[in-house]
Amino acid sequence: MGTPCPYTTWIMTTRPKLVIGTRGSPLALAQAHEVRDRLIAAHSELAEPGSIDIRIFTTTGDAIQNRTLAEIGGKGLFTKELDEAMVAGTIDIAVHSMKDVATTLPPGIDLPCILEREDPRDAFICHKAKTLADLPPGAVVGTAGLRRAAQVLHRYPHLKVVPLRGNVQTRLNKLGDGVVDATLLAIAGLNRLGMSQHATDTLSVDTMLPAIAQGAIGVTCREDDLTCHHYLLPLIHGESSARVRCERAFLAALDGSCRTPIAGLAEVHGRDIVFRGMVLRPDGSEAVVVNHRGPLSNPVAIGEAAAADVRQQASSLLAEAVSAGKA
Numbered sequence: 022m023g024t025p026c027p028y029t030t031w032i033m034t035t036r037p038k039l040v041i042g043t044r045g046s047p048l049a050l051a052q053a054h055e056v057r058d059r060l061i062a063a064h065s066e067l068a069e070p071g072s073i074d075i076r077i078f079t080t081t082g083d084a085i086q087n088r089t090l091a092e093i094g095g096k097g098l099f100t101k102e103l104d105e106a107m108v109a110g111t112i113d114i115a116v117h118s119m120k121d122v123a124t125t126l127p128p129g130i131d132l133p134c135i136l137e138r139e140d141p142r143d144a145f146i147c148h149k150a151k152t153l154a155d156l157p158p159g160a161v162v163g164t165a166g167l168r169r170a171a172q173v174l175h176r177y178p179h180l181k182v183v184p185l186r187g188n189v190q191t192r193l194n195k196l197g198d199g200v201v202d203a204t205l206l207a208i209a210g211l212n213r214l215g216m217s218q219h220a221t222d223t224l225s226v227d228t229m230l231p232a233i234a235q236g237a238i239g240v241t242c243r244e245d246d247l248t249c250h251h252y253l254l255p256l257i258h259g260e261s262s263a264r265v266r267c268e269r270a271f272l273a274a275l276d277g278s279c280r281t282p283i284a285g286l287a288e289v290h291g292r293d294i295v296f297r298g299m300v301l302r303p304d305g306s307e308a309v310v311v312n313h314r315g316p317l318s319n320p321v322a323i324g325e326a327a328a329a330d331v332r333q334q335a336s337s338l339l340a341e342a343v344s345a346g347k348a
């Protein structure tokens with residue numbers, strides 16, 4: 022046996038083939054690990070120990086957990102530091118909840134990969150009632166998002182909504198402490214954390230239309246990084262990509278963000294996409310719902326047509342919703 026070449030060892034330990042950037046919340050880490058495991062399963066050259074490095078970043082969005090997002094303003098709060106690290110070359114790919122990704126990507130960054138989507142629906146979590154409809158008048162629902170708040174107030178005007186922020190565990194703790202009577206969380210997040218046992222009920226999309234792209238994980242990389250585009254290719258899920266592109270086209274055409282009281286869900290029926298979009302007044306007093314169907318081959322056109330429909334039917338409601346999300 023010859024002596025191992027020290028030069029080779031040095032390269033292997035200091036230069037991973039791929040650096041993944043992620044936020045540090047348990048949910049973000051679970052998603053980054055899922056992407057790492059899928060990359061390893063798809064590419065034997067990445068299976069060698071040390072080939073993939075995961076680097077954790079605190080984003081502006083994480084730093085302000087205790088204020089409501091609507092108070093802060095600005096787009097891409099959960100992606101900013103990751104985008105900068107990618108452009109600088111510190112990381113090669115970044116893993117995101119697509120729900121938190123602004124509709125316009127920064128220059129030089131591509132979103133080549135949407136993984137197979139999880140359940141897009143919201144969970145109702147409560148120790149006092151079996152479902153949202155059973156909550157008595159005056160019961161307090163804690164939620165950070167205008168979309169969930171406006172839909173709760175729209176369908177159940179007798180309920181009270183208060184802001185409740187923090188990561189999934191923090192929100193469950195606050196519920197346990199009795200700060201609120203109930204809260205709403207994405208089923209996908211609970212599933213990925215192995216915490217689905219906390220869901221008291223799954224809300225139908227007729228009760229609570231999901232956020233744009235809820236339950237979908239996306240992976241970004243530099244536009245000119247052909248190696249990463251190659252690595253990500255087998256992870257792309259076609260139907261999920263089409264659904265997310267349709268929903269994001271709707272949001273983009275309405276100039277909305279993840280903080281706007283806008284909801285939408287695209288589903289695949291045969292060779293068609295069936296899309297439902299909703300825009301609400303922030304106080305839930307009024308809502309407009311649009312339904313559009315079209316070929317799976319052009320998802321963006323369906324989202325855009327639905328947005329045009331909203332503009333035509335409810336321009337003042339839309340203006341109020343959009344400015345609430347930017348305030």
Ligand SMILES: NCc1[nH]cc(CCC(=O)O)c1CC(=O)O
Nearest residue numbers: 118120206207209210235236237
């Ligand atoms: N804004 C936080 C956030 N971003 C993505 C998820 C859940 C997972 C997903 O939608 O993919 C959550 C938590 C929640 O809304 O319950």
